[in-house]
Amino acid sequence: MVTLRQVAERAGVSIKTVSRIVNGDPAVNAKTRDSVQVHLQSLNYVPNQAARLMRGGQSSVYGLMTDAVATTPYSVDIVRGAQAALKEQGQTLLIANSNGDPAQETEFWRMFRAQRVSGVIYASVFHRAHDMGHPAYNDSIVLANCYASAADRPSLIPDDEGGGYSQAEYLLKRGHRRIGLLTLIPQIDATRLRGLGIRRAFKDAGVAFDENLDQQGMVGLVHGEKMVAFDAAVKMLQQKNRPTAIICGNDAVALQVYSAAAHLDLHVPQDLSIMGFDDLKVISENLRPSLTTVALPYFEIGRRAVELMRESKNQDEGWSPKILVPCPLVERESCRTLN
């Protein structure tokens, strides 16, 4: 590896002068600068970040810890968003995956500390409260897609209540009155909040919501979910007074509802309108008819998490907002307007 010393020797100047040039210090003669630049190029000098960091600087590396996000198709966009924001300043992400194992997490907090990363984003696969205890890491931590139970960390979460409202509002405006729900498991916040939003939309529209049509598309406990949307949908659609539309807890649930419709020879959207959640493009864009759904703003959450992290470094303690990021409805072809 080429060092400042080697460049300095070749150029016949002191180490410090080369250092100045590398760092764009204006206090250096133009002639000197040019002549040294040549050697920097020819030796292909790249500053040693480890040395810089040890000298006391800020690391250009940030951490991303997650229970599964980085490695799950669903929410990679958080990573993408964070990377996009970091790239502008030549910074990068060290990614760690705990799979939700607390022992692993402790390990990774140590690792982040050992690497002296400048800040950490803790991202969850799904929107929930997360108590991270007192991680062995004292720099800024931002929560993405989850929030601190103790409200002592800034966090970014999707506006699930608003998303639920959008789903129901969209269908109600198009004349649907009997609308079925196939929800995620009830233990998670997303389910509760969207349910609230949906009911608020019904209320605003002056339509009564039939609670019998509120069914689970998934069952089981957190991290041990089982998909049952197909069976639930078939059952719901075999009722004499079947719903004209079904709101799904996510796009995978919607996929099963498409399958259920096909099974019963019902056509989408003529016989049944389907609304998803997540906007997982590999599903929503490839289904035919393509899926109208509400997007989880993961990219935006990742991007803003980085901003928040940078800000909270300069901030005094005790200020930890919980920021709602809106979930835009993406209109495609799976919902029809009733006559």
Place this chain on the structure above:
Amino acid sequence: MVTLRQVAERAGVSIKTVSRIVNGDPAVNAKTRDSVQVHLQSLNYVPNQAARLMRGGQSSVYGLMTDAVATTPYSVDIVRGAQAALKEQGQTLLIANSNGDPAQETEFWRMFRAQRVSGVIYASVFHRAHDMGHPAYNDSIVLANCYASAADRPSLIPDDEGGGYSQAEYLLKRGHRRIGLLTLIPQIDATRLRGLGIRRAFKDAGVAFDENLDQQGMVGLVHGEKMVAFDAAVKMLQQKNRPTAIICGNDAVALQVYSAAAHLDLHVPQDLSIMGFDDLKVISENLRPSLTTVALPYFEIGRRAVELMRESKNQDEGWSPKILVPCPLVERESCRTLN
């Protein structure tokens, strides 16, 4: 941050003794060790990796550069596999995303060098030749899901030819004779190799392959693909002598074939068997009937990439194998046996 010096002062020993204890050097008295351990714990000492690295050691950080892998639902498993292999030794991944932009890549090679990462995995979203030129990085580089045109780097690629063979063989064994193909774009290796494998299976079974049934499920150029599988499938299934099974270029194509079948009131698998490729679980496991498909061994590729990287560090130059990783068939419910 707690340093060796601080621990040493508290414990009343020299820095070096503490260093020895931290690194498990046996040449230290048991009593001393115990008394110092207490202070290490209470001060929560974590060694500064930057300092260690500067002292000349090996970095515990590896790099993963990709055109899009890390941030695309399709191949995150490469990341998961790599992380699993690294975790055992307390190592981690720095992840960079070039989006295929060469300028970005140059930038990232510099960054990896600046961070002194111990090795880099270059992963591609799809199986292809990749000419990386002469990156400004001299440590070991392993290619995942792509291979060096110049064959001067070790690489790991899926056995697409074998995967194609499995697809066709499975259906032929179950009595299918007219089998349609909806392929990926012809420009990529995967398409060509799987085509070869499929035809080899037909030949081995002594069945003639109808070339008219070889259609594209996607069109367009690399990085600008457009999905046309739905239309192609509808057309193919409206023929009087329609195929009894369709082999798809990936699971998203298969998803569109399900949609096409539903559109034509054909039932899967009674009226039509469908075979996917990739085993993208969010699709393959959630479809009803669930999708029989051939898995891309991305996790395994990621895992072995790390091993290969470690090995190639100790290896002499000029040794750069191209390793084929098998693609196992995952049997589910979408293919029936003909009477």
Place this chain on the structure above:
DNA sequence: TTAACAAATGACAACGTTGTCAAAGACGCG
């Protein structure tokens, strides 16, 4: 011409760690 000042450059220490080597103490043997 000289003093005062600004610009350009360099010497040196420090960051936290570990390898090298030497010193100090403990122990056994003749």
Place this chain on the structure above:
DNA sequence: CGCGTCTTTGACAACGTTGTCATTTGTTAA
């Protein structure tokens, strides 16, 4: 007791960088 050997410990340098401060060189005003 004196010697060699082994165990345990510590002093010191070095890794590559940058902040601090001093030195050298150049420039301006009196």
